[in-house]
Amino acid sequence: MITRGAALLSLVAGLAGCGYSYDFDPVTLGDDKAGRVPEPRTNSQYVRAVYADILGRAPEIYNFDLQDPSGKVVQQIPIQEQTYLTTALDATGDPAPLRALLAAGLLGSTECDVPEKEAVADPRAFIRDQFRTLLGREPNAYEAFAFEDAWNTDDATGPRAVIRAIVGSREYQSR
Amino acid sequence: MTFSRRTFLKAATALGLGAVTGPFVPRIARAASPFKAKRVIVVGVAGGLRLSESLGMAHGATMPNLFGDIPLIPGFGDTPAGAPQIAPEYPLPPLVTPEPLVKPLHTEGALITNLRYAEGAPGHLQGSACLVSGAYNNIDNRPDAHAPSPTLFELHRRATGAPSTDAWCLSVLSGFFRALQSSDDPEYGPKYGGTWLSPGSIMSPLLPLALSGDRSLKLDGKTPIPTIVDPKEEIAAVRKLTAVLDGNTPAYQDGAFRPSPEEAAAVEEHLAAIFGDPTYGSFFPKSFGVGIQSGADLGGTGDTVTTYHAERILQRFLPHVMMISLFDVDACHTDFNAYLQGQILVDACVRHLWETIQSTEGLKDETALFVLPEHGRQLFFNGKNPDSLGRSGLDHGIGDDGDRDVWALALGPDFKPGVYSPTGIQQPGRVSGRYETIDVLMTAAAMLGVNDAMTEALKGRDKRPGLVMEGILQ
Numbered sequence: 277m278i279t280r281g282a283a284l285l286s287l288v289a290g291l292a293g294c295g296y297s298y299d300f301d302p303v304t305l306g307d308d309k310a311g312r313v314p315e316p317r318t319n320s321q322y323v324r325a326v327y328a329d330i331l332g333r334a335p336e337i338y339n340f341d342l343q344d345p346s347g348k349v350v351q352q353i354p355i356q357e358q359t360y361l362t363t364a365l366d367a368t369g370d371p372a373p374l375r376a377l378l379a380a381g382l383l384g385s386t387e388c389d390v391p392e393k394e395a396v397a398d399p400r401a402f403i404r405d406q407f408r409t410l411l412g413r414e415p416n417a418y419e420a421f422a423f424e425d426a427w428n429t430d431d432a433t434g435p436r437a438v439i440r441a442i443v444g445s446r447e448y449q450s451r
Numbered sequence: 452m453t454f455s456r457r458t459f460l461k462a463a464t465a466l467g468l469g470a471v472t473g474p475f476v477p478r479i480a481r482a483a484s485p486f487k488a489k490r491v492i493v494v495g496v497a498g499g500l501r502l503s504e505s506l507g508m509a510h511g512a513t514m515p516n517l518f519g520d521i522p523l524i525p526g527f528g529d530t531p532a533g534a535p536q537i538a539p540e541y542p543l544p545p546l547v548t549p550e551p552l553v554k555p556l557h558t559e560g561a562l563i564t565n566l567r568y569a570e571g572a573p574g575h576l577q578g579s580a581c582l583v584s585g586a587y588n589n590i591d592n593r594p595d596a597h598a599p600s601p602t603l604f605e606l607h608r609r610a611t612g613a614p615s616t617d618a619w620c621l622s623v624l625s626g627f628f629r630a631l632q633s634s635d636d637p638e639y640g641p642k643y644g645g646t647w648l649s650p651g652s653i654m655s656p657l658l659p660l661a662l663s664g665d666r667s668l669k670l671d672g673k674t675p676i677p678t679i680v681d682p683k684e685e686i687a688a689v690r691k692l693t694a695v696l697d698g699n700t701p702a703y704q705d706g707a708f709r710p711s712p713e714e715a716a717a718v719e720e721h722l723a724a725i726f727g728d729p730t731y732g733s734f735f736p737k738s739f740g741v742g743i744q745s746g747a748d749l750g751g752t753g754d755t756v757t758t759y760h761a762e763r764i765l766q767r768f769l770p771h772v773m774m775i776s777l778f779d780v781d782a783c784h785t786d787f788n789a790y791l792q793g794q795i796l797v798d799a800c801v802r803h804l805w806e807t808i809q810s811t812e813g814l815k816d817e818t819a820l821f822v823l824p825e826h827g828r829q830l831f832f833n834g835k836n837p838d839s840l841g842r843s844g845l846d847h848g849i850g851d852d853g854d855r856d857v858w859a860l861a862l863g864p865d866f867k868p869g870v871y872s873p874t875g876i877q878q879p880g881r882v883s884g885r886y887e888t889i890d891v892l893m894t895a896a897a898m899l900g901v902n903d904a905m906t907e908a909l910k911g912r913d914k915r916p917g918l919v920m921e922g923i924l925q
Contacts, residue, residue, distance in 0.1 A: 313701055314700060314701060315703075316707070338666055339666075340660050340661075341666065341667035341668070342667070342670055343668065343669045344669075345669065345671035345672075349667075350670075353660065361661065363625075364652055364653045364658060366625060367648065367649035367651075367652030367653050368647070368653065369629055369632045369708050370709055370715065372710070372715045373710075373715050373719035373722055374653065374719075374722060376681075376686070376715075377679055377681055377722050377723060378658075380679055380680065380681040381663075381681075381726075382662055384662070384680050385662055386663065387664035422692065423692060423695070426691065426692055431684070432684035432685045433688045433692070436685065437685055437688040437689050438692065440685070440689045441689045441692030442696065444689060444693045446697045446700040447696055447697075447699070447700045450700070450703070
């Protein structure tokens with residue numbers, strides 16, 4: 277088997293015009309992503325990740341003010357985003373449904389600036405942007421086709437659904 | 452020839468034994484059931500409840516909807532026990548409960564007054580694990596714990612191919628109570644597990660408030676209250692696209708419970724209906740009518756919120772198996788009066804649950820409900836937080852008769868109404884001579900058609916299997 281490391285060394289040797297050749301043991305660089313066994317992100321890791329990726333900030337601790345009609349604060353509810361959301365997710369046998377709901381909630385947040393479907397002039401570029409931002413890679417041809425096709429044929433597939441599909445994927449939810 | 456339930460069970464047992472000793476049998480065949488009940492619900496009055504305070508009514512009739520007001524066990528008199536004796540100095544949280552039934556529920560079903568939780572630690576996880584698996588056990592309270600033997604969820608799902616939304620486990624306690632979801636039996640395990648939820652930790656307006664992006668809300672009747680918008684069509688669209696991505700990623704190999712995408716979507720839709728309700732009434736509505744008075748509103752406790760959400764799930768999914776693990780009465784470690792109040796709420800919750808079952812098409816007249824303490828409590832007070840009536844906290848765990856003498860109430864179309872305290876029940880290894888906690892689970896398993904599989908699985912783990920409680924069946 278010729279590994280990428282050995283091939284690279286041969287290439288470097290060739291380019292240098294070196295008269296000597298050396299034998300090296302096979303070298304493995306990194307891991308083939310498609311071959312790795314994914315390890316699920318913990319609920320705590322997931323919460324921090326979606327906050328960073330969707331809201332662009334870490335979970336925070338603050339008081340939520342309940343106001344009377346005049347604007348006077350009548351009650352303060354302490355909110356610890358990380359603790360509360362993680363506790364809720366930990367109270368499910370499988371967190372996937374609640375994680376999906378949480379992502380829907382974040383995308384509906386007033387802090388989140390997700391465009392309406394009609395406002396997206398170039399769906400292909402939007403989808404590619406989300407893959408790069410959330411997965412750190414380009415969509416492969418099959419994924420690009422599937423996402424673009426759904427965008428064009430299904431009214432329910434828009435920016436929210438694209439982002440939710442990616443953050444709901446095993447690839448995003450694993451490390 | 453009539454094929455009675457008794458002959459059916461005997462025949463099925465013979466077939467089951469054949470399966471054990473015969474060649475490899477990949478799946479358990481299910482014969483037509485001789486039971487009218489197709490669905491089984493087990494309610495564990497968890498936290499530990501003694502016989503003396505429940506059936507004995509030693510401190511008043513705390514469970515009038517289930518048991519009326521006249522003690523049902525010897526030694527506690529035969530006259531009305533009167534109202535629950537709450538100490539006068541106790542700062543009483545005002546309870547909301549309906550007027551008790553004139554005719555208590557036990558008269559409709561079979562009440563076993565001398566059930567024995569015969570073995571295993573009288574601890575919360577161990578007791579509840581027995582109520583899902585039919586196995587006495589001493590499992591550790593650890594995050595990676597599993598039920599000690601295949602659960603009813605696994606047995607049912609493996610036998611029928613039912614989805615995980617057909618088998619639910621609801622628990623007041625979160626954390627390591629996830630162990631109740633499944634065993635680690637290689638033949639069963641998480642792939643056949645039940646859907647586990649601890650509703651009290653999830654069902655709260657805090658989630659939509661925290662996710663709203665706002666830090667304040669004007670309560671002027673015009674400003675919309677934050678909800679989570681998660682329409683069904685979007686759930687379907689997301690699921691389709693996520694499947695595309697997941698097709699390129701290897702599956703997890705951690706052996707954890709994971710529902711299929713369809714099952715997960717069904718649960719998400721259920722949650723979305725609750726978190727999308729702009730009245731917030733779906734978290735715990737006033738109309739439930741059982742809880743703590745909180746101004747003009749109804750406040751929930753662990754047990755009342757869990758029971759309410761159990762009912763929502765029952766009505767939506769019509770599952771064949773559900774286990775509900777309650778917990779309010781465990782306040783007794785340090786608060787005897789809260790223990791009595793917890794019993795009042797459990798009693799009203801079980802009544803509400805049964806009335807919901809009997810008023811829901813698809814559940815009515817085809818559901819068996821078993822209610823029993825996961826274990827009892829010790830025979831002596833621990834001296835903590837004494838009240839003016841000479842009572843204090845009660846612990847559990849040493850395994851005395853207070854810990855182990857309990858009861859079971861069975862409601863449903865297959866039970867012969869009556870009050871039972873049989874003795875002379877024989878089985879190798881059974882020293883109690885009585886019906887035991889594990890028998891309740893074996894009877895539930897028989898109703899689901901998986902008693903042979905349960906027996907086989909228990910024997911495979913050197914556990915004594917329970918007996919089908921023939922004496923209380925029609």
